[in-house]
Amino acid sequence: MxxxxxxxxxKPRKQKNKNDCFVQMSNQLFTNLLVNHNLDLNIKLGHKTIKTKVKTIEMDPNMMLIPENILKDFCLPIQEYKFQAIYHPDLLTLELGPVIGLLTDFPSNMEEEPHFRSIHAFCEELHHGITEIGGFFYVFSYDQFLNRGYYLINGKWSPFEHPLPDVIYNRIHSRKLEHSEPFKHFRNKLEALLIPLFNERFLSKWEVYNQIFHEKHLFPFLPKTKIYTKEHLYELTQEFETVFIKPVHGSQGRNIMKLKKEEDSQFSLQTSIAALNDRSRNNYLLDEVHQLIKQILHNRFYIIQQGxxxxxxxxxxxxxxxxCHKNLNNHWQVTSIVARVAAEDEFVSNIARGGRILKPLNVLRTCxxxxxxxxxFALMKKLAxxxxxxxxxxxxxxxxxLGIDIGVDQEGQLWIIEVNSKPSKNFEDGLGKIRPSAKALIQFCTLLAFESTIVKEDH
Known part of the structure; x- marks a missing residue:
């Protein structure tokens, strides 16, 4: 960077009067930061800038005391914080950050503490990681943006009027919601405010396939895939012993069918579709399979894929x-690899369907x-x-x-199964500590927060 x-x-300090705008700074910090030794200082946090004056005092290095009224003006709870900072000498401005907002959808009731569904524990982990590394973190729903966010204080997610974020991390659970008019209106608001939003939407399986298909060096790792039609069903079942039929917009192993060629031109069917659970059997003709699938499609796009x-x-x-996460240098890095092993009667390995996670090298050694x-293992990292x-x-x-699912065949050849822009947070070991993936996310948010300021200045 x-x-x-x-x-x-x-650290907050009691102000002497309502006009008290003095921040106290350690001598060392003053010497390190304020190269022109100017006693006027603008402090920027989120999208707000407040004019202050600097007094230097003897105290711990890299420490500042800020009047409580200024913290309130920044919409911050009165407490001690750690921030990362950049000084802009031409603007006499000390920028504190990053202010990170996590966007998600959750049931909201002012009377009760909110629960952020499948990412609740992860939100706590991010809060602790950001508090430790430096920054301010809160969770909000798009329809409450600018009005109410939730900040973890004394072990409880409490509502408050929050500062505008430097960057927003999208963890909306619903594809449908991301395509709704109110959400588009919210996106337009972010663009007007110049607030970067990352991982802004779910990816579709067909979109991912086509992006990888056009990269010659990645093409050999792709299972053959086509949009589901009756013709493609006949074509791929003739070519391969097994095919998978999956929704283009789907996740967590839901609504998938596995079709396997048996004797006498018949096929066995396994499915994770609840409505078809009693239809799993070993003696379907291909026409019967197509009729069954047609009932499920309801004009939705599915793909059919080589097994x-x-x-x-x-x-x-x-x-x-x-x-995989982008880091402070804007480079992709692998932050975690796990083996996902399907439950005994399942053909998909998703944790949401009872799968379990194991250490990847230990599992590979059994094969x-x-x-x-x-x-x-090394090639898996490189491919990801x-x-x-x-x-x-x-x-x-x-x-x-990104969460990238990779399969390994009997010869050790790797296959790209799926790419997920909203990967589950329940995979990695180390609950109770700040995991590498969380640290990488904080680094990337820091990059986006400060980089966007630099870019605005350059213009």
Whole structure:
């Protein structure tokens, strides 16, 4: 990153009167930051700037005391904070940040503490990580933007009027909501305010397939995939022993069908569609399968995909989830890899359907020798990073996080199964500590927050 960041601890102090605008700064911090030793100082936090005067005193390095009334003007609860800071000498401005808003949808009742559904524990982890590294974090719903956010204070998510964020991380749970008119209106508001939103939408399976398909070096890792039609059903079942039929817009292993060729031109059907659970059997003709699938489609797009004989663990289906994040230098990095092993009677490995997670190298060693296991593991990282770079380069908006599902066949060949822009937060080990993926997200938010300020200044 091309701009220097200084960690600063902020402590509130009682103001002497309502016009008290003096901030007290350690001598060391003053010397390090204010190269022209000017005693006038603008402090910027979020999208608000407040004029202050500086007094230097003897205290811990990198510490500032700020009057409580100024913290209130910034819409901050009165308490101690750690921020990351950049000084802009030409503007006499000390920018504190990042102010990070996490956008999600959750039931809201002013009488009760909110619950952020599947990412509730992750929101707490992000709060603790940002508090530790430096910054301010809150959670909000798009329809309450500018009015109410929730900040974790004394172990409880409490509502408050929040500062405008420097950057917003999108964890909306619903594809439908992202396409709604009120959400589009909210997006327009962000654009007018010049607030970057990253991972702005769910990705579709067909979109991802086409983006990767056009990269020659990644093409060999793609299962053959087509939009579902009767003709494509006949074509792919003739070509492959097994095919998968999946919704273009789908996640968590829902609404997937697995079709396998049996004897006498008949097919067995397994499905994760609840309405078809009693229809799983081994003796369908292809026309019967198509009639059954037509009932489910309801004019929605599905894909049909080549089935691959992947390695298993204890006879259970298995793939690998690789989490990739952009870091402070705007480069993709692998932050986590886990093996996902399907529940005993399931053919999909999603945790939401009872799957479990195991250490990837340990699992690979049950399939290959030590040397081959290490080679496959290293290639998995490389493939995930190449895929992340391709998807982020081809997609609209800002992408900072991707979950990439990779399968390994009997020969050790890797296959890109799926790419998810809203990966589950329940995969990694280490609950109770700040995981590498959370730290990487904080780094990326810091980059977006301060970089956007630099860009605005340049213009």
């Amino acid at each position: 091309f701009f220097p960041i200084t960690p600063i601890t902020i 691959i004989e992947l390695v298993t663990y204890e006879s259970c289906a298995m793939d690998f989830r690789v989490l 290959f020798d030590q040397k081959k296991s290490v080679e496959v 990073l190449e895929t992340a770079s391709t998807i982020s380069g081809s997609s609209t908006g800002i992408t900072g996080e």
